[in-house]
Amino acid sequence: MKQDKTVFFKKSEVLPFVEMRQASLSAACYHAHSHDEFSFGVIDSGIADYHNLHRHNRIGVGDTVTINPHDVHSCNPILGDWSYRMLFVDIDWVIRLQSEMLGIEQRDHLPFSDILNRSAQAYQQFHILFTSLLREPNQLVAESLLMQYLQQYFLVKELEKPDSLNIRRVKELKS
Numbered sequence: 001m002k003q004d005k006t007v008f009f010k011k012s013e014v015l016p017f018v019e020m021r022q023a024s025l026s027a028a029c030y031h032a033h034s035h036d037e038f039s040f041g042v043i044d045s046g047i048a049d050y051h052n053l054h055r056h057n058r059i060g061v062g063d064t065v066t067i068n069p070h071d072v073h074s075c076n077p078i079l080g081d082w083s084y085r086m087l088f089v090d091i092d093w094v095i096r097l098q099s100e101m102l103g104i105e106q107r108d109h110l111p112f113s114d115i116l117n118r119s120a121q122a123y124q125q126f127h128i129l130f131t132s133l134l135r136e137p138n139q140l141v142a143e144s145l146l147m148q149y150l151q152q153y154f155l156v157k158e159l160e161k162p163d164s165l166n167i168r169r170v171k172e173l174k175s
Contacts, residue, residue: 006081014139015146017090020130025081032074037088038109039067040149041075042126046082050075052115064122066153068111085130089146097147101154112153125149 006026012018019037025045032051047060052073059065059075067073069091075084095109102110129149136142 010134012133012142014136014142015133017093018133018146019088020133021086021088022084022130024083026083027077027081029076030074032072034070034072035067035088036069037090038069038094038112039065039086039088040126041065041067041084041086042123042130044083044085046080046084047078048075048082048084049078050116055115057116059116062118062120062123064117064119064126066112066115066117069109071111085126087126087130087133089150094150097150098154101147101151110154114153122152125152 007021007023007028009019009021012020041064043059043061043063045061047058050057050059050065050073052065052067053071058078065075091109095106098104098110099106126149129145132142132145136145
């Protein structure tokens with residue numbers, strides 16, 4: 001198979017439970033698929049159609065997406081090339097973090113409810129985290145930045161009860 005030189009995929013050297021992907025001026029398109037990990041991404045250039053579960057959004061420069069494990073999604077450029085960055089974070093690590101941050105005992109992850117964030121602050125936080133994961137030699141600093149970044153998603157809806165989240169997710173998956 002021909003290698004796509006517009007895309008790189010790399011495991012973090014300091015946080016082995018995080019993988020990074022960066023596409024620069026890529027024309028790559030992806031059929032609907034899912035990941036075992038939590039996925040977070042930003043659009044650096046271009047415009048794309050983003051489908052996640054039964055929601056559709058047109059996304060562009062500065063938008064941040066969140067994809068829960070096993071959620072069927074696709075994201076493809078509208079016209080020409082696009083550039084984006086993604087982080088894939090191990091589900092077991094996130095479950096432990098959610099348990100600690102939320103003070104609840106759990107065996108499964110709590111899905112993040114917001115799949116799209118258009119704030120400049122979210123984009124900037126992602127940029128700082130991604131850059132840190134590429135360059136930061138100190139594991140504690142990198143992990144602290146990751147925890148800080150994820151905390152915004154845990155606290156979006158000041159603790160919905162896990163049961164109500166699960167019921168809503170079942171309804172989304174059924175429709």
